[in-house]
Amino acid sequence: MNSQRALQQLLDSSQVNAEVFALRPDYRAVLIAVDGLEPGPSDNVSEALLQSAETFAGQLLAAGPVEELPHVAAWRDAYLAFGAKPQRTRNSLEALMRRTATGLPRVNRLTDVYNAISVLHQIPLGGEDLAGYVGAPRLIRASGTEPFDTATGGEATVEHPEAGEVVWCDDAGVTCRRWNWRQGRRTQLHDHTTRALFILDALAPVSEDALGQAAAELCTQLERLGTEVQVARRLIEAPRERP
Template structure:
């Protein structure tokens, strides 16, 4: 059995942190669904998180910028929620990719939280969130060359290498969700209590959307400083 293990290093950096998880199995991610209305509505809702004229005065942006100063990062790395909100603010609509990715993008935009997902079958051994030793293999989405993790970088990794670098910045091609994915782990991260409240609402909504859209009710887990490991 595989496990998701959140290492002590994460909790030391973010003692109010929370990782919400939805594990979904027996999925048909090849279904044809019309996600665009959901994505469009979520994009409209997301504008509420970027109302300040100065970009870094928006709390979602400033909080994650500060978080990324707490560990080693690749130059220019930003939280996935910042990238998504920036794209949205600039008027670039989020387009449909595949059902699971579409649904977590809907939730990310709606609640202003970073969401991501991995194909469980492609995870080699346990999935860990902790500090990289440095040199962990990582082929980014859309790239052709290896871009290894840095020593001291907070990232997800398994026995083969890095799965998602700089916490939630960029994911690997190796474990990405595709239309052939049948088992998935979907993650929502929070680094303080206010974010955790939104993340708790978000994971419930994500569970509902997956059930309504794909016909499978996933199982929710909450990882906290007193509950740091789950069996997937």
């Protein structure tokens, strides 16, 4: 099976459970799977993107606090809806925005690119290594028994989500807790990643066009990170009611 077909089949098998859409019918996710990445350190292009993101964030935050930014506020409401405390567990967009004043992290060109695009488009954006995946990604409301591979105090440990918590998972357990709060160790990106999955999370007031533009820019940036990069993309949204 060629790489492009395998990536698309993975995305076609991905799911967002009905219980999640019942919680937030306005939720949409764009999943992007990519193969053929050539790992590398931060470069001039990723640095320019990060600097643009920091400047843009500064302009937004000059007008008001981070928690009042429209998409940050929407995610705070979503967290409250399944029992999380947004003051303690911040969605990934808010966490990045709070770091822009002192500078976004410079990790490697792959991580730098998706962090910058998250800030520039004001969309939570997660990146994971497909080599660590077992089966296709699913967004569910947890039973509370699913394993989550993480670290506490520098030591590897296994935690479990709270019952009803919204989590991304695969056949082996949770890959990201509280929708887009904390990613697990098993599927985290690293300096040698060549196959990756990216998840762009959107709630109202983010429009379809805005979400599509963020996904398109990410795809463009990913395609420059290798001579034979293959990219597949899928939008998942709530089923539309028939008239």
